[in-house]
Structures are given as C-alpha cells and as structure tokens.
Amino acid sequence: MDPHDRYTQNNFWQSSQAANAALTGCYAVLRYSGVYGGAATPLWEETASPNAYNYSNSDGWNSIAEGLQSSTTGGIISSRWANCYEGIGRCNYFLANVDRVISIDEATRTRMKGEAYFLRALFYFLLENYWGDVPLILDPPDPSTQSNLPRTSRQQIIEQILKDLDSATLVLPLKYGSSDLGRATKGAAMALKARVLLFEASPLFNTNNDKNKWKLAADAAKAVIDISSSAGYGLYPDYRSLFLPENENNKEVIFDVQFIYPQEGNSFDLICGQYNSNAPLLDLVLSYEMKNGLPITDPSSGYRPDSPYLNRDPRLYATIVYPGEVWVSGSNKVTVTSSWFPITGYAMQKLSVYNSATKPPVKASDIKDGQSYINYIVIRYADVLLMYAEAQNEFIGPDPSVYDAVNQIRARVGMPNVAPGLTQDSMRQVIRHERRIEFAGEGLYYNDIRRWKIAELVMNSPIYTWKHTLIETRRFNPNRDYWWPIPQTQLDLNHNLVQNPGY
Structure with a gap:
C-alpha cells in the first residue's frame, strides 16, 4: 500500500499538476544552483576569455583562464557535468512517465514532451561541447545500469541532440501566453539547432573542413530568420535596455532563463558591481571601434589617448562602466573613479541594474546574494x-x-x-x-x-588594467585545453570513464 504523506512512483503521475511540476523540475536545473545561475553563472564564463578577469577564481574560472584546470579543480568543471546529467535525468524521467497521466489532453502532453526534448538537447549540447565524448543516457535514472557506462562518441551525442531538437520543433508552438513565458518554443528549438550546427561546422569540430556543414548551419539559422515575423522576433531597438528587468521577454529573446526574487533570484548585480568578479579587461575596451567604424589603431579614426572613451561604439557605454563616466539620477551626478572597481578599473554594466542613464551606482549594502532577478538570455x-x-x-x-x-x-x-x-x-x-x-x-x-x-x-598573453598595469600572464595549451577534464569525482564513481588527453 502506498503512503499517503509523500509521493512515490505509483502515486505521483496522477494529475496534470504533477506532470507540470515534473517538467518545471527539468527547467529548474537551468536556474540558481544549476547551469545558468548561482555559482555556474555565465557571467564568469567571460573571464576565461580575453574579455574579463576573475580575481577571486570564483568557481574555478581563473584556473581555466590560466590553463591550470585539472580533474580536481572542482567548481564549474564538476558542477556543470553534474548539473547537466541532473537535467538529463529529470527529462528522461518525465518522458518515460508523462503518458501515465490520463487527465492531460494529447495536445498539451505532446507539447510538454517537446519541451523536455529541447531541454535534454540543451544539456547534452553543453556536455559534448566541453568534454567531447560523454555517456549517452536516454532512460530514467537507474544506478544499477548507468553508473558504469563508458563514454559515447561525440558524433552520436550530436545525432541525438539534433533528433531531439527536430522532435521538439515539430510540436512546440511559436508563442505562449503571458502565463507561460520562459517555456521552450519552436523558434528556440530551431535556434539551438542552428547553434549546434554552427559549432559542428567550426574549425575545432569540423576537422575535415567540410563546407557542407557550413551550409547546414546557414540553412538552420535562415529558417529562424524566415519565421521571425510570425514568431515576433526582431532586434530590440535599444541595446542597453534590452538587458534591464523592465524589458524582459522582449522580441529579441528567443530563449531565456527566468529568474524572480525572492522565489528564485541570481547574483548578477553582485558579480558585476560589488564583487566585480567579472571585471572587464583593457583588451576588450580597446577592441571597440570608434563611432565612425574605424578601429582605434587607424590614424584617421579620431581616437585620442587622452580621451580614450570619446566617440566610441555605443555598445561600449551600454556594456562597461569606465573611469570618468558620469552617472545621472535626477539632479544628482557622480563621476566614476577607478577606485570604485579596483580590480581592472572597469565593471560590467550589462546584465545588472547598474545603469548610468537612470540611477547612480547601487550601494554595496543594497543588494544581497541571490536578490537580483534579470533573466539570462x-x-x-x-x-x-x-x-x-x-x-x-x-x-x-x-x-x-x-x-x-x-x-x-x-x-x-x-x-x-x-x-x-x-x-x-x-x-x-x-x-x-x-x-x-x-x-x-x-x-x-x-x-x-x-x-x-x-x-x-588570444589566451597566451598578458592581461592589463585600465592603466596598462600587468595583472598576470595567461596560458593555453592547444594540445589539452580545448577540452575540459572529466571531474575526478566522476572517475572515482565510474571506472569505465576515460580521462581526456593531458589531464
């Protein structure tokens, strides 16, 4: 006899509410403690590139930037593997059981399956992108049969991803009502397919330089462009406002991760401002063109070293807080100094409420961990x-x-x-x-x-502050660092996993 005070396999799948809760659980892996929130924030991923610096090695990102990652680094390397397989397990569990719910109409059930296919494809895309060959699991979690699976070839993983995305595309709607914002749509499945195929065509993955792979990627992206009118897609007119909470779910968003405080927040504001742990680097700032479209290295560009931020690509002002910038709030004006952001002299404005056009900098005491809520696109x-x-x-x-x-x-x-x-x-x-x-x-x-x-x-180079002061010299080993190490915790659990070369 089943207990009456808790859910079991036998009594859970009895209502549409239960099915929706299970599907919501698949989405939840994307949020605060999952793939795109909390410690796994994509804002820190920027710091493994020439764009930014993570001074505190938050989640191990600076170890990756310095070429020091190993199977025991932990942080993002262990959490992303675990998060993705958690999401895959939830999607598999949902797909294996949702047919047991008799109170759902077939159209809704089919749509919900499409969402799960999309999410499973997204999780597997992340796995194969960072690790290459990974175990392919399409059944509900079962330690007795899945704990010692070997790595499946990356090509098989890609085939399954594309199969899942095609299945999702066939059944997902172009749009949802306001009560279902954040769910995967037909356009989201098509756009993710375009991204997968673009990666497959790129030099790291397309080792034979197969031109047809580029055509497949172009066709997939063009298919999204072709439905943009009916799906309501387009470029949001104001670049800075695109990333503010009041403009979430605008026409440029094809798929995002929904955050809401206090139920489910993120720490983007802390990372961008108070912690400054995704501090923009001088190399990124110098890469912005002048407003006339010329690089600052062109003698005729009009670039002035004594006024380095004058007449630049407007995306610089919408993305980065720089020394000397004037912030305005009503009749109050404050000038940014490098002491505000002492790590590199710059701060990331995008994906935070820091906004020079409407308010002064947020005080350190105003926002706490997990209280930000801008969606991640x-x-x-x-x-x-x-x-x-x-x-x-x-x-x-x-x-x-x-x-x-x-x-x-x-x-x-x-x-x-x-x-x-x-x-x-x-x-x-x-x-x-x-x-x-x-x-x-x-x-x-x-x-x-x-x-x-x-x-x-671009990574085997020194990085600098706004004053051209050396921070560190980074290293990238092309024979090893294009792939991440399988976490040691996973190797200890599964002796059939073979580590990536060089680790």
Missing part, C-alpha cells in the same frame, strides 16, 4: 543573425545576405555599415569582431575562441 535574435552571417560567409563568401545580417546588428546602435567589397577572410574578421562586441559580458566569447580554434593565439 540563452539565445537572442542578434545571435541568429550573426550565426547566419558567419555560416553563409564560410560556405559561399560575403554575399548581400551576409552584409545585411551584420549591418542590421550595427544599425541598431547607430554604427556605420560594413565596407563593401570585402574578401571572405576580411568578412570573417568583421563577423568575429561583431560577435565579441555584441555579446560582451554574456559568456559567449570563451566558446567562440574555442570553436574558431584561436584560443592559443
């Missing part, structure tokens, strides 16, 4: 445009559609169009620059430099 429409531009350029060269996609991104912030007549390689550099600037602070650049296989070129 996993995929936005600007990314789709640049994914298309990159893939199409690699497949066929800089045709008009490539220019159009890149110029849409630049026009949003008032930057001039890309110069016509570029070669494929010149356009490649333009697109890579645009990705770095457009997504600065969002945690994408680390994986970009990995998949482009340029990490050893």
Whole structure:
C-alpha cells in the first residue's frame, strides 16, 4: 500500500499538476544552483576569455583562464557535468512517465514532451561541447545500469541532440501566453539547432573542413530568420535596455532563463558591481571601434589617448562602466573613479541594474546574494543573425545576405555599415569582431575562441588594467585545453570513464 504523506512512483503521475511540476523540475536545473545561475553563472564564463578577469577564481574560472584546470579543480568543471546529467535525468524521467497521466489532453502532453526534448538537447549540447565524448543516457535514472557506462562518441551525442531538437520543433508552438513565458518554443528549438550546427561546422569540430556543414548551419539559422515575423522576433531597438528587468521577454529573446526574487533570484548585480568578479579587461575596451567604424589603431579614426572613451561604439557605454563616466539620477551626478572597481578599473554594466542613464551606482549594502532577478538570455535574435552571417560567409563568401545580417546588428546602435567589397577572410574578421562586441559580458566569447580554434593565439598573453598595469600572464595549451577534464569525482564513481588527453 502506498503512503499517503509523500509521493512515490505509483502515486505521483496522477494529475496534470504533477506532470507540470515534473517538467518545471527539468527547467529548474537551468536556474540558481544549476547551469545558468548561482555559482555556474555565465557571467564568469567571460573571464576565461580575453574579455574579463576573475580575481577571486570564483568557481574555478581563473584556473581555466590560466590553463591550470585539472580533474580536481572542482567548481564549474564538476558542477556543470553534474548539473547537466541532473537535467538529463529529470527529462528522461518525465518522458518515460508523462503518458501515465490520463487527465492531460494529447495536445498539451505532446507539447510538454517537446519541451523536455529541447531541454535534454540543451544539456547534452553543453556536455559534448566541453568534454567531447560523454555517456549517452536516454532512460530514467537507474544506478544499477548507468553508473558504469563508458563514454559515447561525440558524433552520436550530436545525432541525438539534433533528433531531439527536430522532435521538439515539430510540436512546440511559436508563442505562449503571458502565463507561460520562459517555456521552450519552436523558434528556440530551431535556434539551438542552428547553434549546434554552427559549432559542428567550426574549425575545432569540423576537422575535415567540410563546407557542407557550413551550409547546414546557414540553412538552420535562415529558417529562424524566415519565421521571425510570425514568431515576433526582431532586434530590440535599444541595446542597453534590452538587458534591464523592465524589458524582459522582449522580441529579441528567443530563449531565456527566468529568474524572480525572492522565489528564485541570481547574483548578477553582485558579480558585476560589488564583487566585480567579472571585471572587464583593457583588451576588450580597446577592441571597440570608434563611432565612425574605424578601429582605434587607424590614424584617421579620431581616437585620442587622452580621451580614450570619446566617440566610441555605443555598445561600449551600454556594456562597461569606465573611469570618468558620469552617472545621472535626477539632479544628482557622480563621476566614476577607478577606485570604485579596483580590480581592472572597469565593471560590467550589462546584465545588472547598474545603469548610468537612470540611477547612480547601487550601494554595496543594497543588494544581497541571490536578490537580483534579470533573466539570462540563452539565445537572442542578434545571435541568429550573426550565426547566419558567419555560416553563409564560410560556405559561399560575403554575399548581400551576409552584409545585411551584420549591418542590421550595427544599425541598431547607430554604427556605420560594413565596407563593401570585402574578401571572405576580411568578412570573417568583421563577423568575429561583431560577435565579441555584441555579446560582451554574456559568456559567449570563451566558446567562440574555442570553436574558431584561436584560443592559443588570444589566451597566451598578458592581461592589463585600465592603466596598462600587468595583472598576470595567461596560458593555453592547444594540445589539452580545448577540452575540459572529466571531474575526478566522476572517475572515482565510474571506472569505465576515460580521462581526456593531458589531464
């Protein structure tokens, strides 16, 4: 006889509310203590790239930036593996049992399965991206059969990811009502497929330089662009406001992780401001073009070393807090000094409530851990445009559609169009620059430099403060560091796992 004071396998799957709770549990792995929140925040992922510095080695990110990671580093290396498999286990459990609930109409049940397929694909994408071959598990958690599984080839994992995303695309809706914001949509599944295929076409994964892989990626991104009108996608008109809480769930958001305080918050404001543990680096600041579209190294750009932040790409002002910036709140004005953010002299403004246009800096005592609530955008429409531009350029060269996609991104912030007549390689550099600037602070650049296989070129270098003072010299071993080590805790539990080379 089943107990009446707790749920069991036999008495749980009896209502639509229970099924929805189980699916919510799959999404929950994305949040505070999971993949995109808390210690695993994507804001710190930026610090493993030339964009930012994690002075406190929060979650082990600075160990990765210095090339010092190992199987015992812990932090993100152990938590991401565990979080992803936790999410996969929940998705598998849901998919294996949701048919037992007889009170759900078939359309709803089918849609919910689509959401679980999408989430399982996302978790597996993260796993194969950082570790390569990983165990493929499609059944509900069962230690007796799953605790000693060997690693499955990464290609098989990719095939399953694409299968799950195609299944999700067939059944998910284009839009939800306001009560279901944050659920995976058809566009989210299609956009994630485009990202997966873009990675597969990139040099790190596409070792044979198969041009057709670029075509597949371009076609997948173009498919999202083609449904943008009916799905309501587009570029949000104001770049800075795109990342403020009052504008969440806007038309640029294709899939995000929903946070709400006090039920489920994050610590983005602490990380960006008070902790300053994703402190922007001088190299990122110098990479922003002048407002006229010329790099600061061009003698005719108008760049002035004595006024280094004057007339720059507006995305600089929307992303980074810099010394000398004036913050305004009503009749009050305050000038930012480097002592506010002593780590590098800069702070990340994006993905925080720090906003020079509307309020002064938040006092250290005002926001506590877990009290921030801005959603983290996993995929936005600007990314789709640049994914298309990159893939199409690699497949066929800089045709008009490539220019159009890149110029849409630049026009949003008032930057001039890309110069016509570029070669494929010149356009490649333009697109890579645009990705770095457009997504600065969002945690994408680390994986970009990995998949482009340029990490050893941009990471084996010193990093500096705003005053050009040396912080440290980073190291990246191309024979090892493109992949993460399998956590020692997992090797101890499963003796059939084989460690990645060099660890």
